[in-house]
Amino acid sequence: MTVSKWTAADVARKVIDNKQLFILDVRNADAFADWKIEGHQFDYVNIPYFELLDGVEDILPQIPIDKDVLVVCAKEGSSIMIANMLAEEGREVGYLAGGMKSWSTYIEPIKVGDLANGGELYQFVRLGKGCLSYMVISEGEAAVIDAVRFTEVFTNFAAEKNVTIKHVFDTHLHADHISGGRHIAEATGATYYLPSKDAEEVVFDYTALEDGLMVQIGASKIDVGALYSPGHTIGSTSFIVDGRYLLTGDILFIDSIGRPDLAGLAEDWVGDLRETLYSRYRELAEDLIVLPAHFMIIDELNADGTVAKRLGDLFADNHGLNIEDEATFRSMVTDHLPPQPNAYQEIRQVNMGKITPDNDEQTEMEIGPNRCAVR
Amino acid sequence: MNSNNVVDAKGLACPMPIVRTKKAINAIATGEVLEVHVTDKGAAVDFPAWANAGGHEILEQTDEDGVLKIFIKKA
Numbered sequence: 162m163t164v165s166k167w168t169a170a171d172v173a174r175k176v177i178d179n180k181q182l183f184i185l186d187v188r189n190a191d192a193f194a195d196w197k198i199e200g201h202q203f204d205y206v207n208i209p210y211f212e213l214l215d216g217v218e219d220i221l222p223q224i225p226i227d228k229d230v231l232v233v234c235a236k237e238g239s240s241i242m243i244a245n246m247l248a249e250e251g252r253e254v255g256y257l258a259g260g261m262k263s264w265s266t267y268i269e270p271i272k273v274g275d276l277a278n279g280g281e282l283y284q285f286v287r288l289g290k291g292c293l294s295y296m297v298i299s300e301g302e303a304a305v306i307d308a309v310r311f312t313e314v315f316t317n318f319a320a321e322k323n324v325t326i327k328h329v330f331d332t333h334l335h336a337d338h339i340s341g342g343r344h345i346a347e348a349t350g351a352t353y354y355l356p357s358k359d360a361e362e363v364v365f366d367y368t369a370l371e372d373g374l375m376v377q378i379g380a381s382k383i384d385v386g387a388l389y390s391p392g393h394t395i396g397s398t399s400f401i402v403d404g405r406y407l408l409t410g411d412i413l414f415i416d417s418i419g420r421p422d423l424a425g426l427a428e429d430w431v432g433d434l435r436e437t438l439y440s441r442y443r444e445l446a447e448d449l450i451v452l453p454a455h456f457m458i459i460d461e462l463n464a465d466g467t468v469a470k471r472l473g474d475l476f477a478d479n480h481g482l483n484i485e486d487e488a489t490f491r492s493m494v495t496d497h498l499p500p501q502p503n504a505y506q507e508i509r510q511v512n513m514g515k516i517t518p519d520n521d522e523q524t525e526m527e528i529g530p531n532r533c534a535v536r
Numbered sequence: 537m538n539s540n541n542v543v544d545a546k547g548l549a550c551p552m553p554i555v556r557t558k559k560a561i562n563a564i565a566t567g568e569v570l571e572v573h574v575t576d577k578g579a580a581v582d583f584p585a586w587a588n589a590g591g592h593e594i595l596e597q598t599d600e601d602g603v604l605k606i607f608i609k610k611a
């Protein structure tokens with residue numbers, strides 16, 4: 162049997178198309194427990210590669226023969242070795258090229274919907290990390306929101322669509338991933354906006370993103386309007402696009418809400434978070450479609466791979482929007498928080514421009530899930 | 537710390553550091569100590585997990601300028 166090489170894009174197809182896949186994850190148990198490839202219909206066995214050096218005969222009964230089998234490790238070396246050993250035993254298996262490192266960086270652009278006068282809205286789904294970025298396109302112009310660090314994904318997409326990126330926004334100073342916003346703006350001549358309340362320590366020039374700012378994309382006036390919505394950070398700002406979509410950043414997710422502690426000020430910001438979720442957002446139209454900057458679990462993906470849901474449905478279904486008692490809410494978002502994202506303090510430093518790690522170091526910092534929410 | 541043998545796995549990517557270490561540990565006697573030098577970042581967590589699975593004891597693990605030095609006592 163020969164071993165097939167899978168790319169992260171191949172795996173993404175399995176996730177989005179809701180297909181079955183059996184994953185033999187050969188990383189150590191802690192790494193697997195912390196973070197793995199999630200799919201609606203994926204099954205897993207975790208056996209570290211170093212327990213298989215004497216042979217894979219013992220685990221053959223655990224490996225199905227009636228579905229695709231993919232061997233995964235951190236980079237790819239161990240998965241190639243184990244996949245070859247399985248192939249020698251007559252099994253047909255694949256390995257993930259680049260391992261979890263490549264999975265962490267892979268991005269799939271998916272169209273969310275059409276806007277007025279031929280405009281389009283795209284969501285860039287980073288499946289491995291749970292990051293969501295956006296591009297609004299209209300009449301030859303584009304705006305990018307919450308871009309991740311792979312700037313060429315956005316500039317290439319804009320070129321493909323024959324549009325010029327004019328505006329680049331970050332809804333807040335990110336702590337879980339490195340922003341590509343500033344670099345996209347530098348490469349395209351676009352304006353880079355960051356909420357000034359999050360930007361007190363940044364060491365580069367930016368345009369202040371203030372409440373009520375309105376920019377138009379294309380001649381036919383697709384509006385991108387800023388709505389100050391603090392709580393995850395003190396500067397966190399949402400956007401209303403074309404009067405139909407609400408980009409919530411890290412304040413409100415599909416099945417969870419933002420955590421207020423990643424800049425070290427949970428106690429100070431919990432009141433802001435409460436007011437944004439229970440007052441400011443309540444005043445908005447319930448038919449707005451919420452588009453967050455993250456997903457946490459694969460169940461938050463829609464059938465087409467997008468992460469989007471009507472605001473009114475979130476008011477009904479999202480646990481974090483239905484805690485009547487303020488003290489209970491305060492306790493939930495400050496006392497029982499999950500671990501922080503990997504290297505979150507260093508990532509904030511990078512996003513402030515204070516440190517400039519090389520590409521490998523950036524990849525290493527971003528390993529693991531985003532962990533920006535509380536449920 | 538004294539060791540009975542040294543595995544130089546510097547510059548090698550996973551899984552080779554552990555593959556070489558396993559061969560070397562097979563060649564020493566119970567209670568003897570193997571010293572491993574490795575630069576692959578995953579080694580810091582993989583070596584303790586591997587040693588634990590085989591019952592070997594990690595006596596010392598130090599990081600000197602990016603070179604991880606691990607002393608393993610064979611079970």
